[in-house]
Amino acid sequence: MFGSGLLLVTFSLSACGMMAGMMGMGDKWHAMLNMDEVMDEEGMNVQKIMAKRTEEEQKAFARGRDLFNDVSLGKNGQSCNSCHAGGGASSASAKVVATGMTRQIASLKGAAARYPKYDPASHSVITLKMRDNNCIRLYMDGSPLALDGWDSSSLEQYVKSFSNGSQVAAGSGR
Amino acid sequence: MKRYLIPTAAVAVLLVGCGMHSRYNPGDQYGDRVTTDKKALAANLQSGGGSATAEEAKFLAWGKDLFNNTDLGKNGQSCNSCHPGGASSGGEARIPKKMGHGPYALPIPSLVGASSRFPKYKVPNGKVISLQQMDNNCIRMFMNGKRLPLDSPESIALAAYVTSLSKGEDIDISSGSKR
Numbered sequence: 001m002f003g004s005g006l007l008l009v010t011f012s013l014s015a016c017g018m019m020a021g022m023m024g025m026g027d028k029w030h031a032m033l034n035m036d037e038v039m040d041e042e043g044m045n046v047q048k049i050m051a052k053r054t055e056e057e058q059k060a061f062a063r064g065r066d067l068f069n070d071v072s073l074g075k076n077g078q079s080c081n082s083c084h085a086g087g088g089a090s091s092a093s094a095k096v097v098a099t100g101m102t103r104q105i106a107s108l109k110g111a112a113a114r115y116p117k118y119d120p121a122s123h124s125v126i127t128l129k130m131r132d133n134n135c136i137r138l139y140m141d142g143s144p145l146a147l148d149g150w151d152s153s154s155l156e157q158y159v160k161s162f163s164n165g166s167q168v169a170a171g172s173g174r
Numbered sequence: 175m176k177r178y179l180i181p182t183a184a185v186a187v188l189l190v191g192c193g194m195h196s197r198y199n200p201g202d203q204y205g206d207r208v209t210t211d212k213k214a215l216a217a218n219l220q221s222g223g224g225s226a227t228a229e230e231a232k233f234l235a236w237g238k239d240l241f242n243n244t245d246l247g248k249n250g251q252s253c254n255s256c257h258p259g260g261a262s263s264g265g266e267a268r269i270p271k272k273m274g275h276g277p278y279a280l281p282i283p284s285l286v287g288a289s290s291r292f293p294k295y296k297v298p299n300g301k302v303i304s305l306q307q308m309d310n311n312c313i314r315m316f317m318n319g320k321r322l323p324l325d326s327p328e329s330i331a332l333a334a335y336v337t338s339l340s341k342g343e344d345i346d347i348s349s350g351s352k353r
Contacts, residue, residue, distance in 0.1 A: 049297060056295040058350030060302035099216045113345055116233065116334040118226035122207035123218045125233040127330055129304060134208055147324035153304050157293040161347040168290055168345060170337040 057157075060150070064158025067151060074140025080132075080159075083139065084108050087162035097141040112163035116170060129156050230334070233327070237335025240328060247317025253309075253332075256316065260285045260339035267316045289337040290345045306333045 067073060068080040076097060083094050083105050093102040115128040121138060122130070129152050133144035145152040209215050240246060241253040256267050262284045268277065292305035298315065299307065306329050310321035322329035 053295040054350045056301055056350070057348045060293065060295075061349040096215070096219065098210075099212050099219075101216055101219065103219065116230075116330050116337065118229045119207075120218050120221060121215065123209075124207045124327075125229050125330055125334060126207065127304075127306065127324075127333060129306075130207070130325070130330075137208060148307065150301055153293045153302050153307070156304055157302055157347055160293070160345065161349060163345045164347055166345050167342050168337060168340040170289075170334060170341065 060154040060157050061161070063151065064154035064156070064161075067155045068158055073136050073145075074142035076141045078140045080135065080140075080155075083135075087159075094139050096138050098138065108159055108162040110163050110166040112160040113166040113169045128160060129153075132156065132159060233331045233334045234338055236327075237331035237333070237338075240332045241335050246313050246322075247319035249318045251317045253312065253317075253336075256282045256312075257285050260336075285336055285339045287340050287343040289333075289340040290343045291347070294348060305336060306330075309333060309336060 068084075071077055071079045071082075073079065081090075083090050084107070087108045089105040089107045091105060094105050095102050112128055115131065116125050118124070119126045119131060119134065121134055126134070127147075129145075129147050132152070132155050133147075136142040137144055145155065209218065241257075244250055244252045244255075246252065256263050256265075262282045265282060266279045267282050268279045288308075289305050292308060293302045295302050296308060296311065298311060303311075304324075306322075306324050309329065309332050310324075313319040314321055322332065
């Protein structure tokens with residue numbers, strides 16, 4: 001993995017160098033890693049980027065797991081895990097706090113594969129982050145997480161990991 | 175046939191767009207579309223997913239239009255310029271110094287399978303971000319445009335279309351342990 005990354009970067013470096021030379025840009029342009037990662041001249045090298053990526057993805061995953069089990073996201077003593085223990089369905093139904101009506105609890109395994117999707121409560125197509133917020137509001141009586149925040153992305157990462165191995169099926173009308 | 179298809183689709187998308195705007199409350203910073211009216215909420219929940227397929231088709235069509243729309247940026251580029259039909263154009267995209275990084279020249283990736291790996295770490299953000307935020311990275315860095323608010327129907331529609339490019343691909347979320 002690292003070897004091939006290094007090879008790619010070496011290749012990109014020389015390719016960029018040639019291109020920059022041709023275009024008279026000197027060292028203004030920078031070499032790239034792994035097709036979608038960047039390397040800048042301030043010393044972010046391949047090893048550092050990969051170590052940082054691992055660290056950040058671990059950090060977000062752990063944060064997402066903490067949030068999933070955190071009853072302070074809501075106000076009724078429930079966490080995500082109360083209804084979806086280990087990503088499954090803990091019991092048959094959950095109560096919508098505002099209306100008192102009960103709704104069937106779905107397993108989260110494979111659920112992320114269908115987002116963005118139509119959501120009846122929202123009466124619109126929403127993202128997985130927004131669905132997480134709906135659960136927090138409707139079933140936990142809590143406040144939604146800011147969509148551009150790290151917490152929201154971390155929770156999404158953790159929730160989506162329950163669907164690892166499922167095929168993306170967005171837009172299939174389910 | 176193709177000549178008429180594009181204007182027809184554009185009109186349809188415009189109509190769809192107007193329809194969605196009327197339901198969208200831009201004052202809601204969290205994109206929470208759940209009504210606070212208990213009766214309306216109960217009715218929505220009871221109606222189930224009756225209009226699910228039609229609504230999702232609308233968003234997909236709109237997202238496809240946005241994907242091909244140069245108005246998202248200011249340099250005459252659309253998403254499709256770099257990712258024709260979701261594939262890679264094969265070249266490199268260049269961006270000026272932005273967001274405290276760069277300038278960069280990036281080999282353009284295919285978008286097939288991309289949504290399977292988001293949320294993931296991205297260098298310019300320095301943290302794990304979602305697919306919608308990556309769409310915004312591209313708009314800002316490669317198209318010199320303004321980010322779409324994550325709760326806006328535009329952002330959701332674009333994410334729906336970009337996600338549909340990965341249809342059938344296995345979801346592969348990293349917990350940081352395998353790469």
